[in-house]
Amino acid sequence: MKKHISLFLISILVIGLLAACGTNKKDSTNEGNSADGKKVLIMGTSADYPPFEYVDTAKSDEIIGFDVDLAKTIADKLGYEVKVKDIEFSGLVQALKSGQVDFVLAGMTPTEDRKKNVDFSDIYYTAQHMIVSKKDSGIEKLEDLKGKTVGVQLGSIQEAKAKEIAEKVELKIENRNRVPELIQEIMTGRFDAAIIEDTVAKGYFEKEKNLAGFTISDDPEEAGSAIAFPKNSELTDDFNKVLKEMKENGELDKLIVKWFGGEK
Ligand code: ARG
Numbered sequence: 107m108k109k110h111i112s113l114f115l116i117s118i119l120v121i122g123l124l125a126a127c128g129t130n131k132k133d134s135t136n137e138g139n140s141a142d143g144k145k146v147l148i149m150g151t152s153a154d155y156p157p158f159e160y161v162d163t164a165k166s167d168e169i170i171g172f173d174v175d176l177a178k179t180i181a182d183k184l185g186y187e188v189k190v191k192d193i194e195f196s197g198l199v200q201a202l203k204s205g206q207v208d209f210v211l212a213g214m215t216p217t218e219d220r221k222k223n224v225d226f227s228d229i230y231y232t233a234q235h236m237i238v239s240k241k242d243s244g245i246e247k248l249e250d251l252k253g254k255t256v257g258v259q260l261g262s263i264q265e266a267k268a269k270e271i272a273e274k275v276e277l278k279i280e281n282r283n284r285v286p287e288l289i290q291e292i293m294t295g296r297f298d299a300a301i302i303e304d305t306v307a308k309g310y311f312e313k314e315k316n317l318a319g320f321t322i323s324d325d326p327e328e329a330g331s332a333i334a335f336p337k338n339s340e341l342t343d344d345f346n347k348v349l350k351e352m353k354e355n356g357e358l359d360k361l362i363v364k365w366f367g368g369e370k
Contacts, residue, residue: 140187147186147341149177150207152195154259154284156309157365158213158331159190172365173211176230177333179357180348194283196261199223202336209341210334213303215263220334225342227333227349230358231366232326235267236307238319239299240292248322251277254298257288263329264301267322289314303329305366 138146151159151173159171169190181188193201198214201207202224213233216226237256239245245254252275258265260281268279280297282288289310291297302310307319323329333349335342352358 142187144185144187147181147188147208148206149174149188149190150193150198150201150210151190151212152198152284153190153192154195154286155213155306158306159211172231172361173213173331175361175365176358177209177211179352179361180345183348183351184344195259196283199334202334205336208335209339209345212334213306213331214334215329216332216334217263217266223337224334225337225339227335227342227346229327229330229332230349230353231305231331231362233303233305233329233331234321234323234326235264235301235329236304236319236321237299238289238292238302238307238310238317241316241318243298245299246320248275251275251299253277255280255296257282257291257297257300259283259285259288259302264303268301289317292317 140146151169153159153161153169153171155171157171158173159169161167161169169192174188174190177188177190191201191207193207195212198207198210198212199220202210210224213231214220214226216229220226237245237248237251244250248271251271255278256268256271257280258268260283265279265281268277271277272279280291282291285302285306288297288300288302292300293314301322302319304319304321307317311317311319333345335345349358
């Protein structure tokens with residue numbers, strides 16, 4: 107009889123504990139604790155975008171880059187630890203919506219369309235669209251894209267830009283999930299050109315000497331980057347405060363110099 111009662115009590119305890127975990131999860135899906143007791147935030151990114159986020163395969167399989175440093179600096183000041191999760195760019199907004207990640211740092215531009223689904227921080231870096239092609243392609247202005255195949259990253263604003271250009275200049279748009287694939291397709295001649303943000307394109311010019319490009323907009327915010335959060339997340343304000351501090355005290359500039367080599 108005694109045995110039965112204690113079994114009964116234990117099962118009640120277990121059920122209670124499980125229920126407690128369940129409710130805890132509601133507050134924030136991903137807040138676990140790290141070894142030193144800090145809360146862990148999951149950062150979603152698409153690690154195909156040097157120098158924002160990429161893997162330097164020669165050195166390790168760790169995701170590094172400007173965005174990773176920025177996330178870690180901000181989170182550290184707020185008492186969080188960051189774990190980075192690699193997701194295809196076109197899946198990042200959904201990952202935020204479904205609670206798979208706590209925030210997204212992926213060189214993501216705060217477009218009106220995305221703002222319907224997620225919240226954004228202030229802009230932390232500005233950039234422009236660049237048309238990238240082989241130096242001998244003869245592509246020097248938008249009109250030269252006539253009849254050409256132009257690659258873009260799936261779900262990016264560059265894809266939207268390509269569609270906009272296609273209204274005036276007749277061209278064929280192709281998309282790929284990852285930016286290195288775009289470069290690869292140009293190198294093999296399957297694509298004539300690609301639209302890539304200038305900061306990222308410049309990194310590839312160093313590796314691929316026969317590539318060149320020109321920027322096509324004069325609004326530096328057109329391809330600017332901000333941090334994305336689930337709608338109404340408390341993190342947005344907290345992150346914005348630290349971001350503002352970092353802009354004022356030069357810390358952001360230091361990171362920019364470290365990863366982008368000192369421009370802007
Ligand atoms: N800024 C562009 C956009 O928001 C492209 C960002 C791509 N980021 C990446 N990690 N692949 O659509």
